[in-house]
Amino acid sequence: MAEPRPISGTETGLLQGELVEQRAAVKAGGDPELTREVAPKRPFSFGRWFKATGWRHLVGIVVVAFALFPIVFVISSSLNPTGTLTGSNALFSQIGLDAYARILTNPQVPFTTWFGNTILIAGITALLTVFLGALAAYSFSRMRFTGRRFGLISIVVIQMFPQMLAVVAIFLVMSAISDWFPAIGLNTHIGLIMVYLGGALGVNTYLMYGFFNTIPSSIDEAAKIDGAGHARIFFTIILRLVAPILAVVALLSFIFSVNEYVVASVILIDTEKQTLAVGLVKLVSNPRYADWAAFSAGAVIAALPVVLLFLYLQKYIVGGLTAGAVK
Amino acid sequence: MSSMIDEDVAADPGADRKPTKRQRQAAKIADAASGSMKAFVVKLVLMGLVDAIALYAVFILALQREWIVLGVIVAVTVFVNWIYFSRRRLPAKYLTPGIIFLSLFQVFVLLYTGYVAFTNYGTGHNGSKEQAVSSLMAASLERVPDSPTYQVTVVDQLGTLGLLVTDPDGDVQLGTMEQPLAEVDGAEIENGKAVAVDGWTTLSFGEVISRTDEITELAIPASDDPNDGALRTPDGSNGYLYTSNLEYDEAAGTMTDLSTGTVYTDIGTGAFVAEDGQELRPGWQIVVGFDNFIRAVTDPRLAGPLVYVTLWTFAFALISVASTFFLGLFLAITFNDLRMRGRKAYRIAMILPYAIPSFLSALVWAGMMNQSFGFINQVLLGGASVPWLTDPFVAKISVLIVNLWLGFPYMFLVCLGALQSIPDDVQEAATVDGASSWNVFRLIKLPLLLVSVAPLLIASFAFNFNNFNVIYMLTNGGPRDTGAPIPVGFTDILISMVYKVAFTGQTRDYGLASAYSIIIFIVVAVISIIAFRRTKSLEEIN
Numbered sequence: 001m002a003e004p005r006p007i008s009g010t011e012t013g014l015l016q017g018e019l020v021e022q023r024a025a026v027k028a029g030g031d032p033e034l035t036r037e038v039a040p041k042r043p044f045s046f047g048r049w050f051k052a053t054g055w056r057h058l059v060g061i062v063v064v065a066f067a068l069f070p071i072v073f074v075i076s077s078s079l080n081p082t083g084t085l086t087g088s089n090a091l092f093s094q095i096g097l098d099a100y101a102r103i104l105t106n107p108q109v110p111f112t113t114w115f116g117n118t119i120l121i122a123g124i125t126a127l128l129t130v131f132l133g134a135l136a137a138y139s140f141s142r143m144r145f146t147g148r149r150f151g152l153i154s155i156v157v158i159q160m161f162p163q164m165l166a167v168v169a170i171f172l173v174m175s176a177i178s179d180w181f182p183a184i185g186l187n188t189h190i191g192l193i194m195v196y197l198g199g200a201l202g203v204n205t206y207l208m209y210g211f212f213n214t215i216p217s218s219i220d221e222a223a224k225i226d227g228a229g230h231a232r233i234f235f236t237i238i239l240r241l242v243a244p245i246l247a248v249v250a251l252l253s254f255i256f257s258v259n260e261y262v263v264a265s266v267i268l269i270d271t272e273k274q275t276l277a278v279g280l281v282k283l284v285s286n287p288r289y290a291d292w293a294a295f296s297a298g299a300v301i302a303a304l305p306v307v308l309l310f311l312y313l314q315k316y317i318v319g320g321l322t323a324g325a326v327k
Numbered sequence: 328m329s330s331m332i333d334e335d336v337a338a339d340p341g342a343d344r345k346p347t348k349r350q351r352q353a354a355k356i357a358d359a360a361s362g363s364m365k366a367f368v369v370k371l372v373l374m375g376l377v378d379a380i381a382l383y384a385v386f387i388l389a390l391q392r393e394w395i396v397l398g399v400i401v402a403v404t405v406f407v408n409w410i411y412f413s414r415r416r417l418p419a420k421y422l423t424p425g426i427i428f429l430s431l432f433q434v435f436v437l438l439y440t441g442y443v444a445f446t447n448y449g450t451g452h453n454g455s456k457e458q459a460v461s462s463l464m465a466a467s468l469e470r471v472p473d474s475p476t477y478q479v480t481v482v483d484q485l486g487t488l489g490l491l492v493t494d495p496d497g498d499v500q501l502g503t504m505e506q507p508l509a510e511v512d513g514a515e516i517e518n519g520k521a522v523a524v525d526g527w528t529t530l531s532f533g534e535v536i537s538r539t540d541e542i543t544e545l546a547i548p549a550s551d552d553p554n555d556g557a558l559r560t561p562d563g564s565n566g567y568l569y570t571s572n573l574e575y576d577e578a579a580g581t582m583t584d585l586s587t588g589t590v591y592t593d594i595g596t597g598a599f600v601a602e603d604g605q606e607l608r609p610g611w612q613i614v615v616g617f618d619n620f621i622r623a624v625t626d627p628r629l630a631g632p633l634v635y636v637t638l639w640t641f642a643f644a645l646i647s648v649a650s651t652f653f654l655g656l657f658l659a660i661t662f663n664d665l666r667m668r669g670r671k672a673y674r675i676a677m678i679l680p681y682a683i684p685s686f687l688s689a690l691v692w693a694g695m696m697n698q699s700f701g702f703i704n705q706v707l708l709g710g711a712s713v714p715w716l717t718d719p720f721v722a723k724i725s726v727l728i729v730n731l732w733l734g735f736p737y738m739f740l741v742c743l744g745a746l747q748s749i750p751d752d753v754q755e756a757a758t759v760d761g762a763s764s765w766n767v768f769r770l771i772k773l774p775l776l777l778v779s780v781a782p783l784l785i786a787s788f789a790f791n792f793n794n795f796n797v798i799y800m801l802t803n804g805g806p807r808d809t810g811a812p813i814p815v816g817f818t819d820i821l822i823s824m825v826y827k828v829a830f831t832g833q834t835r836d837y838g839l840a841s842a843y844s845i846i847i848f849i850v851v852a853v854i855s856i857i858a859f860r861r862t863k864s865l866e867e868i869n
Contacts, residue, residue, distance in 0.1 A: 052664075052666060053666050053667045053668070056661045056662065056664060056667050057667070057669075059657075059658070059661045060661070060662070060669075060673045063673075063677060064673060064676040064677065066732065067676055067677050067679060067680050067736070068676060068679065070680075070688065070691050070692060070695060070732070071679060071680075071683070073691065073695060073702055074691045077694075085694055085697060085701065086700040086705070088694075088702070089702050089705045089706050090706075132424055132425040132428070133425070135421040135422070135425060136421060136422050136425045136426075138421055139417075139418040139420075139421035139422055143418045143421075145417075145418040151422070157855065158429070158434065160789060160851055160854070160855040160858075161433075161437060161848065161851055161852075162793055163432065163433060163436070164793065164795060164822060164826075165437065165440065165793070165847055165848060165851070166436035166437045166439070166440045167825070167829070168440055168443055168825070168829045168837045168840050168841050168844065169435075169439035169440040169443060169841070170432065170436050171829075171830075172439070172443065172448070172837065173431075173432075173435070173436055173439065179391070180384075180387055180388060180391055180396075181384065181387065194428065194432065195432045197428040197432070198428045198429055198431060198432020198433040198436070199432070199433060200425060200428060200429070201425040201426065201428070201429045201433075202429060202433055205425070229366075230417060231366060232366075234421075255684070258684050259684045259685055259686055259796065261795065261796055261799065261800075262822075262826055265830075266830060277684070277686045280686070280687070280690065281686065281690065281799075281800060284690050284693070284694075285803065295690075295694075299687045299690065299691060302684065302687060303683045303684060303687050306682065306683070306684050307679070307682040307683060310678075310681075310682040311675070311678075311682060314678075
């Protein structure tokens with residue numbers, strides 16, 4: 001998540017990794033686990049084991065400890081019924097769900113509203129981003145027209161400049177829009193979603209374009225001969241074949257919007273309208289707010305959907321790609 | 328949408344020949360046979376919706392006299408209709424929706440940032456000169472001594488408050504904040520006082536009480552000339568004439584303070600300035616040329632922060648990329664061994680930091696690094712008092728540690744994928760030729776890996792260059808540099824400085840913030856040129 005854009009590399013990396021492993025297993029004559037058992041037994045030597053794989057486990061344990069310790073800390077403090085930061089230091093000394101109750105019901109902290117806002121904004125943005133991106137990628141991949149090369153190059157260039165560089169101008173444009181159309185201006189969810197959609201083409205089209213190109217155009221042609229129009233080909237055939245990349249882009253976009261603070265904090269003014277990122281940051285930065293346990297509980301609740309989606313879709317994406325409709 | 332075979336043929340590269348009339352007829356028949364009525368209805372409904380919204384927007388903008396925006400909306404709407412009802416323009420049908428958002432919220436706003444960088448836009452310089460004049464006059468209103476009492480009735484029209492005024496001669500006038508007082512006919516008179524008029528709702532006594540704040544704020548201009556003063560009512564039933572202490576001379580462009588006699592002149596700096604340099608606030612927005620840039624680099628109190636923030640931004644991005652890459656590469660090599668058990672479990676555990684939204688992770692780390700109560704000082708270091716987030720140098724180290732935690736899983740996954748995509752034959756051939764495993768890695772695998780990973784490293788640099796979340800949530804850019812006139816701290820990077828200058832200080836300075844944005848803009852442009860040179864990705868587009 002630290003780097004939203006290049007995740008594509010991640011997924012390819014994972015996919016490639018899995019494929020190579022499978023291939024290696026096939027080459028070795030079957031499943032790697034099985035191969036290991038077939039190997040002739042030698043007396044166990046700790047030194048040899050350590051040199052071969054033992055040190056790897058040592059590294060693994062150290063790194064996993066580094067990776068997990070903030071996560072363990074936040075889970076532990078979220079289960080701590082007393083509120084303070086100091087009280088959270090003795091890990092798992094007390095276990096209770098009081099902090100969860102506090103963050104969910106505290107009338108001063110509209111956590112559930114923030115949560116709902118975040119899911120709503122990130123969800124709608126993800127859906128529309130995928131749709132806009134897929135439309136553009138389809139035309140770039142399947143049609144030849146003047147300005148096509150220029151369009152693709154512009155998109156690659158534009159995606160280097162994140163929207164937050166223009167946050168001042170975005171704020172000024174949105175306040176101008178508020179003067180004319182308050183319903184889609186500052187302090188509205190629609191306004192924020194519109195701003196996010198501005199980034200939809202730039203960031204994702206090129207990624208999708210590459211994937212669209214891997215779907216053979218013979219499929220389109222077959223459908224065309226059968227009398228299907230371009231819209232029908234797009235909506236009923238191509239969109240289904242590219243489902244894996246749609247999932248990737250939707251996930252990227254969703255995570256991006258959940259994490260986005262700069263633009264959201266400028267556009268959403270009322271506490272009731274804000275997203276989790278804006279609300280929680282303002283909550284913690286308030287020196288008078290000392291309920292660390294409740295914040296931890298909120299953080300756990302907020303992180304869960306994203307983490308689950310990430311882990312779940314990762315599998316789905318790899319499965320979808322390997323099982324692909326076209327060989 | 329109906330199918331259009333003729334277009335598809337024409338759109339095909341090797342088929343530039345115009346279809347013959349017969350072919351076109353055949354296509355039309357096929358089209359009619361395949362195109363569904365339902366799709367056409369959907370298209371019609373959607374376009375109707377778009378046009379209705381556009382019509383509404385045009386109506387509102389015409390009321391506000393925003394002719395330029397109105398023109399743009401009309402042009403775009405006509406263009407969209409032409410595209411979707413034309414039988415050709417197939418690619419445009421797919422590109423237009425995205426491009427509309429892209430051009431407004433990505434391209435236009437970037438250009439507009441460039442414009443704002445050349446203005447004095449910010450607190451005290453928010454609007455036009457007329458707005459500044461009227462708000463200055465309104466702020467210095469004082470009751471005219473011994474002026475007569477006007478009887479007033481507070482009236483409301485769709486949320487806009489107005490005053491129905493009966494002057495001592497019995498004449499009835501009506502005005503609002505925007506509309507100066509004007510005579511009205513047909514007002515309902517009660518005991519010599521106008522109490523109601525058509526088109527306006529008279530506020531009841533209770534409503535007057537509950538909207539007292541709004542009502543006492545009202546200042547109804549007596550005429551079009553701001554020097555004539557305004558009518559105000561402290562209680563909702565009696566009004567008095569107030570005139571401004573300031574006198575505006577439009578021809579000379581001066582404001583004169585009538586009580587002291589000081590003359591404030593518009594000398595082109597976006598405010599009225601007295602001879603001794605004193606400014607009247609608010610001023611208005613003007614184009615100031617390169618002033619913001621010159622100020623940023625020549626004012627010593629601003630230049631110092633700009634230099635160290637820029638250096639730290641580069642250092643932060645470079646060290647972050649290097650540290651995450653080397654840790655990720657090391658881990659990828661470690662775990663890229665088929666003999667090792669439990670690799671999947673390790674991998675999931677290591678991906679977790681990456682799967683958690685980074686703003687949450689940074690906030691949790693900020694708690695753990697708290698100097699007096701944090702877990703790291705209290706438990707891991709047994710009660711030490713390391714100033715993780717409050718010392719300028721240590722805070723930088725903390726930011727790098729946290730960013731390593733956030734970023735290494737990504738590099739691990741990328742390197743693992745790249746390593747596994749290197750064919751085994753390469754390794755076998757080298758081993759047969761007698762290369763040691765270190766040499767195989769250094770001379771063969773690493774160069775191959777760098778080829779595929781280099782573009783991602785550049786992208787990662789560009790990302791970290793603008794990695795707002797980790798800085799802002801962890802240290803808030805702090806510790807604060809108290810010597811600087813803008814809210815800037817020792818761990819701020821350029822983008823967080825832009826945000827803080829524009830939105831968090833006592834005075835918002837959009838112009839200066841935009842000027843800083845332009846600096847980032849240039850750096851990012853240079854990075855992308857290097858990136859495109861290296862990867863040749865633009866040449867691959869055909």
